Amino acid sequence: MRRVRSLRVQVMLTVALAVTLLWGLSAGIAWWQVRHEIDELFDTQQMQFARQLLAADLHDFDDDSARLPQGRELLPKSLPKARRGSLEDDALSFAVWSEDGEPLFADGGKHRLPPPDGRYGFYDARLDGEPWRVLYLALPDGHRTAVVGQALEFRDEVASEVLAAQLLPWLVALPLLLLAVWLTLSRRLSPLGRLAGQLRARRLDDATPLQATLPSEVQPMLDAINALTGRMADTLTRERRFTADAAHELRTPLAALKVQAEVAALPLPDADRARALSQLDAGIDRATRLVNQLLALTRLDPLSGPADAQAVDWARVAAQVKTDAAPFAAARGVCLTVSGDAAHALPLTGDETLLALMLRNLADNAVRYSQAEGGEVELVLAPDAVSVLDNGPGIAPELLPRIRERFFRPAGQTETGSGLGLSIVERVAQLHGLRLLLENRAEGGLAARIVRV
Known part of the structure; x- marks a missing residue:
């Protein structure tokens, strides 16, 4: 099995x-925004500086002073470092040119700005292999042109420093964020470990709900586990009871079969031997019926709904039931009929095989307990119910509450049976959202009706 990675x-x-x-x-968006603002700021500064150069009186400068020394060299060396400032002398360069293309004034930088040669406005140029931003601004009469250049590397450094100042705290906070997430998850998931311990120590038949303080997202899982353990405990209890009841019920017919087999093995007259073999055959039939009904209940109990659900054709179901029950009814001299409008009978979506099993058990009971030789059993299909009616003795009112219990048979019962038929009927009805109603008829007999819950 593939190993699942830890949720944490x-x-x-x-x-x-x-x-x-x-x-x-x-970082990408911030870099674009910061660089845009820095370009706007420094372009404005270059424009202001160029205007100041054009407004300056350059007649006081002779040829020797036309190039200024670096700014750092103009400050007295005796000044303390804090007052000398942090300068980037090579990041900015400027010059003033005459209309004849002669340099009138320039800074003392190592980068020599190119002459105007008819250029005006901002340009991106390369000076000594480095990218620069250069502005050419001329007087209205064209006598002088100021050139101010700035290294783009300087702008990149400023943008990087601003960006680092904004994003570095996020980078530092990332480990703290991960630590907080780890501690929070560990704290919130710890109840799951305790819950697993409860499950390991739990008995299969323990239906007590598990208790744990869990996140709301996990609570539905705990509710589902509690529901599942409850169903498992109920199933186990039911199976244990079913096994005990089945063992008890099978013990009697098997003992009777053994006795009948021993009697048939004795040296008896032919008539007695035939009677013993007939009783043995009837006993085998009773045991077979009991085993079949036990198997049917075993298959029905785990189901939560019809496995093969479709629109039910009651005419087909009734025909199947009549075909299956007809031999038994004929053997007992009982008339089995079907009445009602099957096309409009109890609309239902379900498993026709299970519904036929349900009605076959009702029909079998009705035939078994109807009047012998002249009894009548009617399967009635109606819009609100499917009913099986007989003209037998009915059921004593005091026994109606218990008649549905598994393996229950009234005292003094002469007909053979297992006491499981109505349990099968109720289970199939339950799977289809139906219920079984039993009532004695005024004219005699029993009415078993299947209606919606």
Whole structure:
């Protein structure tokens, strides 16, 4: 079986990946915004500086002073470091050109700005192999042109520092965030470990609900486990009771079969031997019927609904029931009929095989307990119910509450049976959202009706 990765590890990896992706996306967007603002700021500064150069009186400068030394060199060396500032002398360069293309004034930088040569406005150029942003601004009369350049590397450094100042706290907070997620998950998942311990120590027939304080997302699972354990305990209890009852019920017919077999083996006259063999055959039939009904209940008990559900054709079901029950009815001299409009009988979606089993058990009981030689059993199909009516003795009112119990048979009963037929009927009805109603008829006999719950 493939090993499932820890939920904590999965969540941690997901959070780390999500934060990293968001951090990278935020960094890209922030870089674009910061760089845009920095370009706007420094372009404005270049424009202001160029205007100041054009407004300056350059007549006081001779040829020797036309190039200024670096700004750092103009400050007295005696000044403390804090007052000398942090300068990037090579990041900015400027010059003033005459209309004849002669340099009138320039800074003392190592980067020599190219002459205007008819250029105006901002340009991206390369000076000594490095990318620069250069502005050419001329006086209205064209006598002088100021050129101000700035290294793009300087702008990148400023943007990087601003971006790092914004995003570095997120990078530092990531381990703390992961630690908080880990501790939270460990705390919230710890009840699951205790719940697993309760399950390991639990008996199969223990239907007591499990108790644990779980997150709301996990609570439905605990409710489902409690429901499942309850059903398992009920099933186990039912199976134990069923096994005990079945063993008890099978002991009597098997003992009778043994006695009848021993009698048939004795040296008896032919008539006595034939009677013993007939009783043995009837005993085998009773045991077979009991085993078949036990198997039917065993198959029905675990079901939660019809396995092969479809629109029920009551005419087909009734015909099948009549065909199956007809030999038994004929042998007892009972008239078995079907009446009602099958096309409009009790609309239902279900398993026709199970419904036929249900009605066959009702018909079998009705035939068994109807008047011998002249009895009548009627299968009635109606819109609100499917009924089986007989003209037998009915059921004593005090026995009606118990007649549905498994293996229950009234005292003094002369007809053979197992006491499981009505249990099968009720179980099939239950699977289809139906219920069994039993009532004595005023004219005599019993009415067994299948109606909706």
